[in-house]
Amino acid sequence: YKQYDHEVQVRTVVKPGDDAAVLRIDENTAIALTTDSNTIHTKLSPFDGAAGCVAEAIRNVISMGATPYAVVDCLNFGNPETPEILWQFKTAIEGMSAVAEKFDAPVISGNVSFYNETEGIKINPTPAVGVIGVEDIENIRTLDFKNEGDKIILIGKTYDELAGSEYHRAIHNIEKGIAPKIRIDEEFANGKTVLDLISNDKDKNITAVHDVSAGGLVVALSEMVIKSGLGAKVELKDDELDKIQLMFSESHARYILTVKADAVDDILSQIDVEAKVIGEVEGTSLFINSHEFKFEDLDDAYHGVIEQFMA
Known part of the structure; x- marks a missing residue:
């Protein structure tokens, strides 16, 4: 993220590097944005691992004081003609859907990339998840300690x-x-x-x-x-x-x-x-x-x- 100008339009209230970045919309409203992925968890347990990717992104925007609003994804898997890979993909989507539905945060956009293999070596199932949250600017919190004695x-x-x-x-x-x-x-x-x-x-x-x-x-x-x-x-x-x-x-x-x-x-x-x-x-x-x-x-x-x- 350091390679991108995150000061465009001077809307950045919290810069990248916290749980989420925060952008000002108007005098009272801001949005928090984050992305997450955990390939090891998803490889071991596709339902819980993929669900955890959504849950972690949601926790990130909540930590900034924002209510989760919507989800986007990029689903990267191996050859779907292999039964194991197709099962991973199906189960991962079920896990992601369960968390998104619970938080009433619809998946509004995304894409799927299959056949991520070379000479029979496949990537770990990799659901990359983005979440946007909406908040009152007065509610913004950050992760750094503030005061001794807290x-x-x-x-x-x-x-x-x-x-x-x-x-x-x-x-x-x-x-x-x-x-x-x-x-x-x-x-x-x-x-x-x-x-x-x-x-x-x-x-x-x-x-x-x-x-x-x-x-x-x-x-x-x-x-x-x-x-x-x-x-x-x-x-x-x-x-x-x-x-x-x-x-x-x-x-x-x-x-x-x-x-x-x-x-x-x-x-x-x-x-x-x-x-x-x-x-x-x-x-x-x-x-x-x-x-x-x-x-x-x-x-x-x-x-x-x-x-x-x-x-």
């Missing part, structure tokens, strides 16, 4: 869903198992909760919002640190999950909110889905269960990857 709230439940995760791929070189499930009712309820909280937050007590997706909770928190330069202390505990599952599971339907300390009780009282305070914005390093991730290391890992591989 409390960090996790909305949504973490499950034992490491299969297909970036943790498995990057650390263990594994792309096997069953991808994280789409729990449509949870996805809808949690998304509506975040939108309602933002809409009712006239005093701007909610200072940052970010969805949890690829890489899990640790990567989402790291992105918030990198974007802001502020650190956090976080404690993750669950009687049913170990620390690796808590840190790197890619379960859907989760959001991270930061809230001013004196407003936490009020915000929590408005939430009727699973939610808990997991930490506080503090310092410049990210501490998770006493493990320290320094800002410089996170920033280098995030911004230095292309240079490292191209050198």
Whole structure:
């Protein structure tokens, strides 16, 4: 996106690089735009993987304070004359449709690309999804931490869903198992909760919002640190999950909110889905269960990857 002039017509309110970009329509209205895809999840579980692509894009616009309005897609698959590929395609569409229908966000445009194979080697099924959301400009939120002392709230439940995760791929070189499930009712309820909280937050007590997706909770928190330069202390505990599952599971339907300390009780009282305070914005390093991730290391890992591989 850095190769494109995203300042055309001077409508850009939030530049690319957040959960979504935001463009001003008039004095009161803006649109949020994002794209998402997860080829590993879709390869492992076409229904949940493709549904998850739509769900993640929807979470991205919701995190900006926008109501999902419409979906576009680009569906890239192998040879449909192969029964397995045709089944992948059919099942992926069913998953995408289920999420789009639940959020009343119609698919208004798209295209299909088949026969993406070379000498019998086929691409992973790749549904690329774009979502547009509409919002009141006053409701815009961004993912970066804002103030030391803000409390960090996790909305949504973490499950034992490491299969297909970036943790498995990057650390263990594994792309096997069953991808994280789409729990449509949870996805809808949690998304509506975040939108309602933002809409009712006239005093701007909610200072940052970010969805949890690829890489899990640790990567989402790291992105918030990198974007802001502020650190956090976080404690993750669950009687049913170990620390690796808590840190790197890619379960859907989760959001991270930061809230001013004196407003936490009020915000929590408005939430009727699973939610808990997991930490506080503090310092410049990210501490998770006493493990320290320094800002410089996170920033280098995030911004230095292309240079490292191209050198």
